[in-house]
Amino acid sequence: MKKILLPFLIYLAFISESSLMQALLPHENSMEWQFIPRFSMIMILFIAMFVNSTYGLVYGLGFGLLTDLLYTDIIGVYLFSMAATAYVTSVISRYLFGNLIVALLLSIVGVSILEFTVYGLNSLIGISNQMIDMFLYKRLLPTLILNGFFALLIYYPYVKQLNLLKDTIKEN
Amino acid sequence: MPHFFSNKRLIILLVSIIILVALIGFSMKKRESLTLPEQFLKDTAGLTQTIFYKPANSIAGFFENLAEMKQLYKENQMLKARLDEYAKLYVQYEEVKKTNKTLKAQLDKEEDLTDFKVREATVIGRSPDQWNQFIYINKGEKDGIKPKMAVISPQGFIGKVTNVSLFQSTVQLISDNDRTNRFSAIVQGEKNIFGTIEGYDPKRQALLFKKIPVDAKIKKGQKVITSGLGDVFPPNLLIGEVIEIEPDEVGLTQTAYLKPSADLYDLSHVMVLEREMPAVGESLKEKEEE
Numbered sequence: 001m002k003k004i005l006l007p008f009l010i011y012l013a014f015i016s017e018s019s020l021m022q023a024l025l026p027h028e029n030s031m032e033w034q035f036i037p038r039f040s041m042i043m044i045l046f047i048a049m050f051v052n053s054t055y056g057l058v059y060g061l062g063f064g065l066l067t068d069l070l071y072t073d074i075i076g077v078y079l080f081s082m083a084a085t086a087y088v089t090s091v092i093s094r095y096l097f098g099n100l101i102v103a104l105l106l107s108i109v110g111v112s113i114l115e116f117t118v119y120g121l122n123s124l125i126g127i128s129n130q131m132i133d134m135f136l137y138k139r140l141l142p143t144l145i146l147n148g149f150f151a152l153l154i155y156y157p158y159v160k161q162l163n164l165l166k167d168t169i170k171e172n
Numbered sequence: 173m174p175h176f177f178s179n180k181r182l183i184i185l186l187v188s189i190i191i192l193v194a195l196i197g198f199s200m201k202k203r204e205s206l207t208l209p210e211q212f213l214k215d216t217a218g219l220t221q222t223i224f225y226k227p228a229n230s231i232a233g234f235f236e237n238l239a240e241m242k243q244l245y246k247e248n249q250m251l252k253a254r255l256d257e258y259a260k261l262y263v264q265y266e267e268v269k270k271t272n273k274t275l276k277a278q279l280d281k282e283e284d285l286t287d288f289k290v291r292e293a294t295v296i297g298r299s300p301d302q303w304n305q306f307i308y309i310n311k312g313e314k315d316g317i318k319p320k321m322a323v324i325s326p327q328g329f330i331g332k333v334t335n336v337s338l339f340q341s342t343v344q345l346i347s348d349n350d351r352t353n354r355f356s357a358i359v360q361g362e363k364n365i366f367g368t369i370e371g372y373d374p375k376r377q378a379l380l381f382k383k384i385p386v387d388a389k390i391k392k393g394q395k396v397i398t399s400g401l402g403d404v405f406p407p408n409l410l411i412g413e414v415i416e417i418e419p420d421e422v423g424l425t426q427t428a429y430l431k432p433s434a435d436l437y438d439l440s441h442v443m444v445l446e447r448e449m450p451a452v453g454e455s456l457k458e459k460e461e462e
Contacts, residue, residue, distance in 0.1 A: 015220045016228075018297035018308070022439075023228035032377070034302050069210055070217050071299045071306070073334075073350065076195030080188065118301065125196065127349055128303045130374050139302070 006047075006165065007059075013039035014063060018071065034139040035146045038111050040067075041082060042151050043158070045089050045110040049103060050162040051169070053090035060086035074125065081117040085110050100155055107151040108144050115140055205319075211337035215312075218340030221296040222310060229440065288406045289446040291315060295439050296340070305348040305372075307331075307439060312339045320404050322445045328410035328433035329398055333444065346379060346411070347372035347436050357381065357411055359388075359428075360395045367428070369396075369411065378429035379412055386426055390417050396430055406447055 017037040040063050048056025064082035068075045089110045096102050119135055122128040130139070206214070293309040311317050313336050321333045323343045331345040344353055349371045359365040367384040381396060394414045400407025412430035420427055 011220075015217065015224055015297075017300040019221060019224040019228045021300045022225060022295060022298040022307070023232040036302060037300050066213070066217075069213055071301065072304045073199070073306075073344075074196055075199040076192045079195070080192045083188075118303070121196075122303050125200070126351060129349055129371070134375065 002165075002168075006161070007062075010040050010043045010059065010063060013043055014066065032138055033142045036115075036139065036143040037150070038114065038143070038147050039150055041085065041111060041114055042107050042147055043154070044082065044086050045107050046103065046151075046154075046158060046162060048086040048090035049093040049106060050098060050159055051166050053087055056086035056090045057083055060084075074127070077118060077121045077125075081114050081121070084117065085114045088113060103155060103159070104148060104151055108148055111144060111147050112140065115143060206335055206337060214335070214337040214342075215339050218296060218308060218310065218312075218337070221308060221340075225294075225296045291317065291444045291446070293317075293442055293444055295442060303349075305331075305345040305436070306334075307343045307345065307442075309341055309343060309442060309444070310339070311444065312337050312341050314338055316446075317341050317444055318446075322398070322405040322409065324409055324443050324445060325434040325439055325441070326443075327435065328412070329405075330432075330434050330436060330439065330442065332405070343442070345436055346432065355405070355411075356399045356401050357396050358399045359384075359390055359414070360397055361390075364399075365390065366399060366401075369430075373429065376416070376429055377431075378415060379432055381414070381428040381430050382420070382425065384426040384428060386419070386424060388426065390414055390426070390428055392416070395433075396428075404447075406445055409445075 017039055020037050044056060044059045044063060047059055060083035061079060064079040065075075067078040067082070072078065089106055092109070093102075093106055096106070119128060119130075291311060293311040295307050296310050297308040299306040309323075317333060317336050319333055319336055322329065323331050323333060329346065331343050331348070333341050334344045335342040344350065346353070346355065346369060353371065355369040357367060357369050359367070365384060365388040367381050370380050370382045372379055384390065392414055396411045396414065398405050398407055398409040398411060410433045412432045414428050415431045416429040418427055419425075
């Protein structure tokens, strides 16, 4: 039961991204500000920070592939970006002490890495034609604020769960 | 950081980049149908989305109602004024419909290019990253939906069906910047002016209407509709209104910017259209088989 809980929670966050985009955010989005929910990425980043890099990498690959298949037309962009982001974040977190401020900062850094990689790859393929200044102000900034709030919201209950998971891994 | 770029990791990074490029190259080809695992995944996600969208929509609806209450009085007065106009138009419409019917009967012409079958669907989700403009609807292959069908909202044309799985399908909006996402359209006026809709300009929040002949005279506020020439979509679906015109980079054609008539961000119920009349190519093929 406990083994299913974590993937299930991330899956719920993953689906809620699309529902949130459909129902709650449309009005804000039509006013030029683009709030992009990256909730599943935040949860995977926490795994990479608080459990270990292998777990983060595997979850990043899994949910990256899911994002590619369900939400986009091209396979590979999110698969690569999410896994790479999870790995880089876990490497950085080895040198830092894991508390609330550091976790928030790292999740914001992680989401920016993801946004930049996806933006770069999509511009390369020709899916996005947004200018870099518009990307920074109209998209990246609101996105970071939204996801920062989400990270703050889930920090205490979620990290408790992750520490339990880490303990069971150590026992084995 | 000695661990970060050791030899082994560098090789893994390079290999994964090669795999990435291969995957992108593979999936950039337009595929007509999805593979079975893909369909299964999409159906499962569609099922979870249907559970989610109802509470999410009701919360959103509550806030929307609060905002709307302020404008209710003004709107009511305007609508009353419109109602008189409507009665007049309705009488005219009935008359025109009747004459049309009799004329058609005289010509022995039953099928018309403009006939189409309508299926209603509910939007259950939307692609969260705004690079891809996809919405997901709760009708699929089981309900008779096929790829390339036109999708409209009550205000106008919004896009086409791209992928279909058993219980849900994906709709690509006209604002998607994919290079295969192009539509032939005409400017409504005394003379039809043809062009193609090619993507979306995020800065102006407008659709790009390109390849208009350089000598064509277009005014602001003119309506643009689908042409129906591509054999795929029914004609006369409203796409948008011209807000700006400028010559192309080379100067051989003109580009117009269109304000979409449907609100592409606030979609909840949509209609999927199927053309009743078989397209020319298909009927030819059938004849050959006979």
